[in-house]
Amino acid sequence: MKILVLISNVPDTTTKVKFKDNEFDKTGVQWIINPWDELALTRALELKKAAAGKIEKVAVAMVAEKDGEPTIRKALAMGADEAIRVDTKPKDSYSVAAELAEALKDQDFDLILVGLESSDYNGLSVGAMLAELMGINSVSAVSGIDLDGDKLIVKREIDGGYEKLDVQMPFVAVVQKGIAIVPLIPNMRGIMQAKRKPINVVAAQNIEPLVEMVEYELPKPKPPVKLVETAEELINLLHIEAKVL
Amino acid sequence: MILAYIQNFNGKFKKASYEIASYASAVAKMAGTSVLGVVLGSVAEDDIKGLEKYGVEKLIHIENANLTPFDPKVYSHVIAQIAEKNDITGFVFTNNNEGRAIAPRIAARFKAGIVSAVTQLPDSLSPLTITKKVFTGKAFAKTVVKSDKFVLTLFQNSYGLVENPVSMSVESMDIDVPAPAIKVLEQNVDTSGKIPLTEAELVVSGGRGMKGPEYWGPLEEFASLIGAATACSRPVADEGWRPASEHVGQTGKIIAPTVYFALGISGAIQHLGGVSNSKYIVAINIDKDAPIFEAADYGIVGDVHKLLPQMIEAYKKMKAAEN
The missing domain is CATH 3.40.50.1220 (TPP-binding domain)
Structure with a gap:
């Protein structure tokens, strides 16, 4: 079985977001693997380790220009075997999914994992879009994946609970909370090995985005908190002023 | 028309179902058109009737054994066929587990720009321009959809219910519903009645x-x-x-x-x-x-x-x- 994890390169989640000339200001920003994708990769590597020999390889793919490579190296240091980089700046969900669909045309991954959303533009769409463009199955709200013999068992969150599924491969799984608890931290050996692992750079198709962000704004400063002394005052404010209790 | 995917929660509608109808109705009004509601699977009759209060003028209701279990590929194939037979300019879904699983597939299929987790109405139409939160709430981005068709997913509870009573026609359609590629091995649902x-x-x-x-x-x-x-x-x-x-x-x-x-x-x-x-x-x-x-x-x-x-x-x- 071959697993591919889609990763994106995002600013560290504690970054103070600023804009300059109507673009995200990258000055001094630390870049990381999108946290959800990092957990997806962690799970893929856990499966590979647990079921020795069943999983041939775990690869990662990213749509990014060359400046995304340090983040790809981090994924390789975590333990991914190889990487694909589609050489273009990611624009919108559609163009990213379409570039990936093209780059993966001749590949034979059985399972493609991707995190619920990227912590920057919060698009939430690349995984299921890619499945549609590739004509394969997709499952969203995936909170667990296990191997049972040669079969994958997918845990999906549903309204008020969860279900365990058998999904026909190949498929895209959009993963969320529960998929893995703590991201795998690369060790020294992993970091050294990562330097020699291949990153296959694929030329982009230059697919036009369908959505464009034209203007950014920071949230308006909100009025200061109204502090009160007693529980009674608080309940009364919520009842009389806010009218919510 | 604006296609609203009205989610069926195990044979019933919930607030999210009526909320998406309300939202679609407001978007349709801006666009000078009407709402085409789509409901998949059987739903209590009173619940269906309730959609009239929220501006759904036409409802396509499909019942078919292949609609269970929920397979996003099957659902998007069904919705796409309905859209192809009607003049749809925009799609709206609830931004929950099910909506998020289908909406991007529809967007890819129709090459329609998608804006996810919106919390308000568009600022304007043609081109569709809408403000959404980015960087997990740390900023807002004015987003423009450049394709002819658009897909929006609405953040649950952000728009609320807005009544707009109309009279609704309910139709079925002869549609190809492929067999699901997903098998449910086990299901575990909380029946304690706690509020999700x-x-x-x-x-x-x-x-x-x-x-x-x-x-x-x-x-x-x-x-x-x-x-x-x-x-x-x-x-x-x-x-x-x-x-x-x-x-x-x-x-x-x-x-x-x-x-x-x-x-x-x-x-x-x-x-x-x-x-x-x-x-x-x-x-x-x-x-x-x-x-x-x-x-x-x-x-x-x-x-x-x-x-x-x-x-x-x-x-x-x-x-x-x-x-």
Whole structure:
């Protein structure tokens, strides 16, 4: 079985977001693997380790220009075997999914994992879009994946609970909370090995985005908190002023 | 027309179903067109009838054994066929597990630009321009869809119900419903009747300041008294004080209740990312410098263990005075 994890390169989640000339200001920003994708990769590597020999390889793919490579190296240091980089700046969900669909045309991954959303533009769409463009199955709200013999068992969150599924491969799984608890931290050996692992750079198709962000704004400063002394005052404010209790 | 995917929750509609109808109806009004509702699978008749109140003029209702279990590929194939036979300019879905699974497939299929988790109506149409939160609530982006068709997913609870009574026609359609490629091996659904976090109007949430799982009694009592769901911060879920399903924040559930009570929660930026869509944030924390007070609308600097029982009493007193 071959697993591919889609990763994106995002600013560290504690970054103070600023804009300059109507673009995200990258000055001094630390870049990381999108946290959800990092957990997806962690799970893929856990499966590979647990079921020795069943999983041939775990690869990662990213749509990014060359400046995304340090983040790809981090994924390789975590333990991914190889990487694909589609050489273009990611624009919108559609163009990213379409570039990936093209780059993966001749590949034979059985399972493609991707995190619920990227912590920057919060698009939430690349995984299921890619499945549609590739004509394969997709499952969203995936909170667990296990191997049972040669079969994958997918845990999906549903309204008020969860279900365990058998999904026909190949498929895209959009993963969320529960998929893995703590991201795998690369060790020294992993970091050294990562330097020699291949990153296959694929030329982009230059697919036009369908959505464009034209203007950014920071949230308006909100009025200061109204502090009160007693529980009674608080309940009364919520009842009389806010009218919510 | 604007196609609204109206989610069927096990044979019933929920607020989210009527909310998406309300939202679609407002978008259709802006576009000078009408709403085509799509419902898949059998739903109680009264619930279907209820859509009339929220502006659905035409409803396509498909029932077919292949619609269970939920397979996003099958559902998007069915919705696409309906769209192809009607003149659809825009699609709206609820931004929940099911909507998020289908909407991107529809967007890819029709090469329609998608804007996810929107919390308001478009600023304008042609081209569709809408403001959405980015960087997990740390900024807003004015987003323009350049394709002819658009897909929007609406953040649950962000628009609410807006009545717009119309008379509705209900039709079925002869449609190809392929067999699902998904088999359910096991299902586990909570039947306790508790309010799901993502739907709750009121949420009472506890953080590390609660000190330990044994102190949750008063928090639960207060929540149940006011009809709220309970939630918690990440450290609380990580410590196992509360189930992981209660964790709200950037890596947990993202919610938009009317009131979010943050009790003993310091308000780390990752936590705020999950609750910043709340209409009101009420904070109680012993530390007056806790960042939660910068996000809060109302608050008390004090000991949550002393204050919770007093809040229970104050609420009871307020309700008694009302009657």
